[in-house]
Amino acid sequence: MTSGIDDAERCNGIVLDTEDPVDNDRLAELRADARFEFIDTVHQQQAGLQRLRPPPQPDVTAEPTRWVYFPWRRAVVSVLGPRAFRLLRLDRNRNLITAAELERLGRLRIGVVGLSVGHAIAYTLAAQGLCGELRLADFDDMELSNLNRVPATVLDLGVNKALVCARRIAELDPYLPVAVISTGITAQTVGHFLDGLDIVIEECDSLDAKVLVREAARRRHLPVLMATSDRGLLDVERFDEEPSRPIMHGLLGEADSAQVANLSDKDKLPYALRVADASQVSSRMAASLIEVGKTLSTWPQLSSEVALNATVVAEAVRRIGLDEKLPSGRVRIDTEAMLNEIDDPVGMPPDDPPIEEPTDPIERVGTSEMVAAAAARAPSGGNAQPWHIDARDGSVFIRLAPEYSTTMDVRYRASAVALGAATFNARVAAAAHGLVGNAEFHSGDEASPLSAMVHLAAGSDPELTPLYEAMLSRETNRWRGERVPIPSQTLELLCSVARSEGARLQILSGSAEIERTAAILAATDRIRYLTPRLHAEMFAELRSPGDPSPESGIDVRSLELDPVDLEMLDILRRSEVMANLAAWGAGSALGEDTYERVTASAAVGVISVCGQSLSDYARGGSAVESVWIRGQQHGLAVQPVSPAFLYAHDDEDLRELSPAFADDLGDLQYNFRKLADTEANESQVLVLRFSRAPRPSVSSRRRGLHGVSSPLG
Numbered sequence: 001m002t003s004g005i006d007d008a009e010r011c012n013g014i015v016l017d018t019e020d021p022v023d024n025d026r027l028a029e030l031r032a033d034a035r036f037e038f039i040d041t042v043h044q045q046q047a048g049l050q051r052l053r054p055p056p057q058p059d060v061t062a063e064p065t066r067w068v069y070f071p072w073r074r075a076v077v078s079v080l081g082p083r084a085f086r087l088l089r090l091d092r093n094r095n096l097i098t099a100a101e102l103e104r105l106g107r108l109r110i111g112v113v114g115l116s117v118g119h120a121i122a123y124t125l126a127a128q129g130l131c132g133e134l135r136l137a138d139f140d141d142m143e144l145s146n147l148n149r150v151p152a153t154v155l156d157l158g159v160n161k162a163l164v165c166a167r168r169i170a171e172l173d174p175y176l177p178v179a180v181i182s183t184g185i186t187a188q189t190v191g192h193f194l195d196g197l198d199i200v201i202e203e204c205d206s207l208d209a210k211v212l213v214r215e216a217a218r219r220r221h222l223p224v225l226m227a228t229s230d231r232g233l234l235d236v237e238r239f240d241e242e243p244s245r246p247i248m249h250g251l252l253g254e255a256d257s258a259q260v261a262n263l264s265d266k267d268k269l270p271y272a273l274r275v276a277d278a279s280q281v282s283s284r285m286a287a288s289l290i291e292v293g294k295t296l297s298t299w300p301q302l303s304s305e306v307a308l309n310a311t312v313v314a315e316a317v318r319r320i321g322l323d324e325k326l327p328s329g330r331v332r333i334d335t336e337a338m339l340n341e342i343d344d345p346v347g348m349p350p351d352d353p354p355i356e357e358p359t360d361p362i363e364r365v366g367t368s369e370m371v372a373a374a375a376a377r378a379p380s381g382g383n384a385q386p387w388h389i390d391a392r393d394g395s396v397f398i399r400l401a402p403e404y405s406t407t408m409d410v411r412y413r414a415s416a417v418a419l420g421a422a423t424f425n426a427r428v429a430a431a432a433h434g435l436v437g438n439a440e441f442h443s444g445d446e447a448s449p450l451s452a453m454v455h456l457a458a459g460s461d462p463e464l465t466p467l468y469e470a471m472l473s474r475e476t477n478r479w480r481g482e483r484v485p486i487p488s489q490t491l492e493l494l495c496s497v498a499r500s501e502g503a504r505l506q507i508l509s510g511s512a513e514i515e516r517t518a519a520i521l522a523a524t525d526r527i528r529y530l531t532p533r534l535h536a537e538m539f540a541e542l543r544s545p546g547d548p549s550p551e552s553g554i555d556v557r558s559l560e561l562d563p564v565d566l567e568m569l570d571i572l573r574r575s576e577v578m579a580n581l582a583a584w585g586a587g588s589a590l591g592e593d594t595y596e597r598v599t600a601s602a603a604v605g606v607i608s609v610c611g612q613s614l615s616d617y618a619r620g621g622s623a624v625e626s627v628w629i630r631g632q633q634h635g636l637a638v639q640p641v642s643p644a645f646l647y648a649h650d651d652e653d654l655r656e657l658s659p660a661f662a663d664d665l666g667d668l669q670y671n672f673r674k675l676a677d678t679e680a681n682e683s684q685v686l687v688l689r690f691s692r693a694p695r696p697s698v699s700s701r702r703r704g705l706h707g708v709s710s711p712l713g
Helices: 021-032 042-050 082-089 099-105 117-127 144-148 161-172 190-194 207-219 257-261 265-276 283-291 303-321 335-339 367-375 410-432 465-472 488-500 511-530 532-540 563-572 575-584 588-599 614-633 651-657 659-675
Strands: 014-016 037-039 066-070 075-079 109-113 133-137 178-181 199-202 224-228 233-237 329-332 387-392 395-400 435-443 450-458 504-508 603-610 637-640 682-691
Touching: 014 021, 021 066, 042 075, 042 082, 066 161, 099 303, 109 117, 109 190, 117 133, 117 161, 117 199, 117 224, 117 303, 133 161, 161 178, 190 207, 199 207, 199 303, 207 224, 207 257, 207 265, 224 303, 233 303, 367 387, 367 395, 367 410, 367 435, 367 450, 387 410, 395 410, 410 435, 410 450, 410 465, 410 614, 410 651, 410 682, 435 614, 450 614, 465 614, 488 504, 488 603, 488 614, 504 511, 511 532, 511 575, 511 588, 511 603, 511 659, 532 575, 563 575, 603 614, 614 637, 614 682, 651 659
Parallel strands: 037 075, 109 133, 109 199, 133 178, 199 224
Antiparallel strands: 014 066, 066 075, 224 233, 233 329, 387 395, 395 450, 435 450, 504 603, 603 682, 637 682
16 A cells, blocks of 8 residues: 655755755755755844743754755745744744643644645644644645635646645745645545544545545544535534544435445535535525536635635634544534624723713711711722711711622721721811811621711811811822922821821832832732632722713723723723633733832832721721821822732731732732831731822712712812
8 A cells, every 4th residue: 555645855845954964065056056046034033033022942042043945946045943943933823822732732743635725724724833744635736716715826837736735834834744645535545644643624525535534534533624615614523532423424324435436426416415514505605506517617615715714624623632622513604694793893982971070079068967978088999988977966977888898808907997097087077177076996796897986076176177178189199190209308297197197107219119119019910910809809890981880989081091001901801811811820911000100109108007906907097098188288199009918917818819829929918018117016008109190080989978979089
């Protein structure tokens, strides 16, 4: 039995190594012959190799280059060594196909039978790096009528179709082994062709050959793929998983290759129509079949359909090669039908509604109500407003509301900080109205873990009274801002007001400190994106114009993003995108926005308190609000930039935050506490960045005390 495989030099480039004496002699002979053209672009290739990220290993960059002789072109071309060549050529696959996946796929041996439709498929598999060896079989030669769908040229007319495809692939990747059977598949050659393959792609015109290939493939437990150039039909037969599966899904009944081969063309027609599923072919193809032999010499095929075949077969090969789900069966990717379903994209309205300017924020009602309304202006993580506030005769009652808690609000510690800030606001409002607000914190049960009672009594507080207007206009400013030095007396004042509330403010303002802070916070932001629950909660906080519940959450306009970054939110919010980045160990770019904001800051402030109880955190929240208001009074733009680990006390807390990244969060937390000089008995309450920036584009809103929304600062 003969293999029928053609001589390699007819279809493969000849790789010549200058370090091999025999190859050197051949190169010298070629250079001496004026008929051969030498093309040397290896320096550009090496420059491209150096630009790769991450940089290639030294043993790859030091790999000796090669020359490749293409006899049919009378050309000799310089190329990188095999590893460097593959690395650079397939770099743009990442991360649509990962490096690890490419390595697995690069071991596949694939056979393609029929090189009209099969040409585009084989070339796509090679171009995409989905195989490590190709075998091509076709007995037919290129004709002019093939050039409507086969990506060849008039220079290829009269040349065997398999040979044309093999040469084109050799010019794409001279290191990829390609074997050719230019006599086509017969009972004598089919076994040798299939032996050792992993996947068979069958694109024959002949029904006899279709059956013959499948019978041999089934004996060898090889999957068979076929695509037809009408309505994007992909046919999958997983003989590797179902070795007793009937060929052609049983559409041919009990007929075998020998029986089919003995049938006349007329008798084969019913079988061919069953295989093609005549009821599902396009109306134009169905009508054309009637005209074959009359007004048409053969059935029509389009280049666009052939290109689609290559796409769907390549995806099927990828799935089989990576052991992803792909059962036996059929599917149609009907572009004509899909285009009939074209519709406008769903997106934000073309014109954002006008930004509401805050009106008189507090109605002129009773004093207790005004104090309560001021308390409701306090900042909270994600603008969740995790409280219930009641105005009573002579007092304001603020209760922590667990229903507004999120994962980063570990054991309600972030909510306690927000409650403390609300209490400070209540005290300021009381002082502005000639009263003293005495605050008491009380621990409770799971239904209400913490509450604060602000008793209003006659008196004055000259320290807090001047803060009233500044408290009303306090806002989160997310502009990147400018790194303008803050006067030392301003920083000393901020530290002093933190101490007056029983907390400590650590200022980080040196260039090295800010760079290290930015790196830590960026790394924690990456983890926040890559942790499914944290990611989902982060995007649940965002509000676009027209969204329901605008009285809570963060208005996307307040993020102060440029148009490009704003559009990127549609990618960043996709959980499956984050899952891919997590699986690849990638996603460093996810922290870039935070890094750039922090490095644009004049200083970063870390507010800490002694103790770990919710009341301690509430005391820290009062200090946060006092520092924030004073900072804004002195012309500073203030933005909280707290990391995901902020309210975690131990390994259990970290695992609850992010099971996959708990150890990383622990390391980052350790480094940040060390950087901020936080003592072992202290709890970090909030991290603020200070800069010089314009006013925010939009103010955050608050839920009304009685269910009525109002725009608040």
